[in-house]
Amino acid sequence: MITATATEVQNNFGKYLNIVQTGGEVIVLKNGKEVARLISHDKSVSFLTDSLVGVLKGNYDDREARSERMTKYESVD
16 A cells, blocks of 8 residues: 555656556545545445445444454555
């Protein structure tokens, strides 16, 4: 996972787009705070699908589900 300022992403969009296209992830910061996450379409679909699994099973625990997702997707790098 790469972290970049909004200005860096704006000025070097092609570079960051290539990172995302090759499976990377970019966290965008503005004034030192995370404001966006750039991920590929394939990752976003699987992330959303995984997010709904607990809800659909009826045993949804927000904190537990978030922790599991973050662990899974942070280790992709």
